[in-house]
Amino acid sequence: MEQKDLSKTIQHGSGIDQIGSSILQVVLDSDTSTLTNLACQTGKLLVADACIIISITADSERTDDIGYWQKKNFDLVSLSQITQQLSDPIFEGNPGQTEATASRTSSLVDSVEQLLRQLLPSKAWSKTITKFQGRTNGLVLLFKSHSSKWIYSKSDLSEIAKSIAIALAQIQLQQQLQAKTRYQSLLKNLSREISQSSQPRSLFPKCLAEVCTTLQLDRGTILTLKYQNPLKAKRQQQIVKGTVKVACQWTQSENSLSQDDLRFNLSDSDLCQKAWQTAPRCQYFASDKSFPDLTSEPTSDILQPSGSALLMMPLMGKKNRTTEPAVVIGFLVLQHNSVYHWSQDELDLIDWIGVQISTAIIHYQTLNQVQSIVDERTAQLKWSLDFQGKLSDKMRQHIEQLQKLNQLKDDFMNSMSHELKTPLTSMKIAIKMLRQAQISPQMREKYLNILEQEWDREYSLIKDLLTLQQVESGELAYSPQELDLDQTIDNLARTFVSKWQADEIELDTGSRSNLKIYTDADSLEHILNELLLNAGKYSNPDTTIRLTVESQTTPRGKDIVISVTNIGAGITPEELPHIFDKFRRGKGVTDRAVPGTGLGLALVQYLVEHLNGTIEAKSEPLDNDVSTFLTTFVLRLPQQPSVG
Secondary structure, eight states, X not given: OOHHHHHHHXXXXXXXXXXXXXXXXXXXXXXXXXXXXXXXXXXXXXXXXXXEEEEOOTTOOOOOOEEEEEOTTOOOTTHHHHHHHHHSOSSOOOTTOOXXXXXXXHHHHHHHHHHHHHHOTTSEEEEEEEEETTEEEEEEEEEEOTTOOOOSOHHHXXXXXXXXXXXXXXXXXXXXXXXXXXXXXXXXXXXXXHHHOOOHHXXXXXXXXXXXXXXXXXXXXXXXXXXXXXXXXXXXXXXXXXXXXXXXXXXXXXXXXOOTTOEEEXXXXXXXXXXXXXXXXXXXXXXXXXXXXXXXXXXXXTSOOBOSEEEEEEEEOOOSSTTSOOOEEEEEEEEESSOOOOOHHHHHXXXXXXXXXXXXXXXXXXXXXXXXXXHHHHHHHHHHHHHSTTOHHHHHHHHHHHHHHHHHXXXXXXXXXXXXXXXXXXXXXXXXXXXXXXXXXXHHHHHHHHHHHHHHHHHHHHHHHHHHHHHXXXXXXXXXXXXXXXXXXXXXXXXXXXXXXXXXXXXXXXXXXXXXXXXXXXXXXXXXXXXXXXXXXXXXXXXXXXXXXXXXXXXXXXXXXXXXXXXXXXXXXXXGGGTTSTTOOOHHHHHTTOOOOSOHHHHHHHHHHHTTOEEEEEEEEETTEEEEEEEEEEEEEESSOOXX
């Protein structure tokens, strides 16, 4: 449409409507509309020589979504300079800050006006702010040569801006949907890679390539840490001594690389030191942060400082002790070569990725430790067989030991694989359901409860493993005190009565004993809690679990005898000698899919020995019924600590 004809048309309301319809048609004709298409159509319809459209979102701290168009012969040499400076951060801050959108938009407009006065003193330009549903969502800049005149009024442009705002909102929605689709595909691919292999050498390159490609990064690195003195690596220290290894690196222009020979001291990088001290919180910057920031020269030309926008996500290991923070085992480093503000969605996604990579590393290390034990024992057995080939008794002992270790490894792998993967699968499904836009409050509460339950399950597993490690290493604290057994049992009873109500299982704690015992409170409560939990797990519905306490005189003094009896699935004579073995679970238990890791009773035996007591179990058929057993655990503890 020629300028003269358009000038006549704009004088009529139908002309304004026609322009608005033409602008909306840009996004209606395509599912992948861009700001550049919108800027081109807007500039042509409004007979401008150039047009720049800036997309503004409420939860973004960046203005990198910019579309621009100019006539072929229009001399606007500073257009690239304008768009480049508009891409720079105009307001500082992190995603999630509470600064009002209106204030931020005002800062943006003021910065744009100041910039255009400096760059285009001889050009005519105008600006219009677009609003959709009461929220600012864009800024439109139109340019003309100095001699040209505008053919529309401010009121005309205000009407047209409504159509531009709708088109902008549609484009922003398309971009959000595309991002969500990429993120969901990334989560699916990462879950598949982690389930197929937890070995870092094969897992790191695949995961890093997926993350960097999906988030459109220029560079990504996975670093692992090795401390010179792990026992003294306290988070309060200003400088920690350790070595940083470049386990894997990815760049946009090259394939993923595994840098086995690239290392540097942790103390040589201020960014690594800061990220280590503030873990598990991640460190991220919009600009002016190159990595690695080494005070000494790197060992290879491949490891060169680069990037502008930087994010360092700590990879967290397990806790050595419950009172200490988790160990930092590495970092996931992501970089853009230009200024970039990390959105909250990206931070949440990267946090999830960091947790999954950390879990895979811990799982691999745990399995590797078990395999190392098996390899060590296998080597010892071979040496013994070579040296004492004729001693059949010795040979048989070593074979039995090897079989036991192999069984331990198999039981550990079976239990841990199920106990780690099943909760993660449930949590993943719950997360997917929570991402649905139209989910009801009731369903949201349901899936949040699933997440909390599965988290508790994972936490209990890790806590049991750490307690087992402390007991076996002799590091478990022993703090004896005088306890009222009636009060201790009543506190436990209230918890289990409500827990068993659905299965109509009752708990009979007998008459009041008024007995006192001098022992470690935490250990005793853990033992009783595990025995009651075990009894409830294998009891038939509509039965009664009995817990009795009495004092008996023995040659060494007085003992407290606690018995826990239940009716239900029993223990076979073949399995009875092994019920306190680590990671050992009976065939009947696994056939019935009873949840557990095989650690509960093993921990009970360790804690009983820790309290200088004994525990034994018996399980017999009830009234010649081979399917129903009467199972009893008998715990004996000294009522007073031994002297001398």
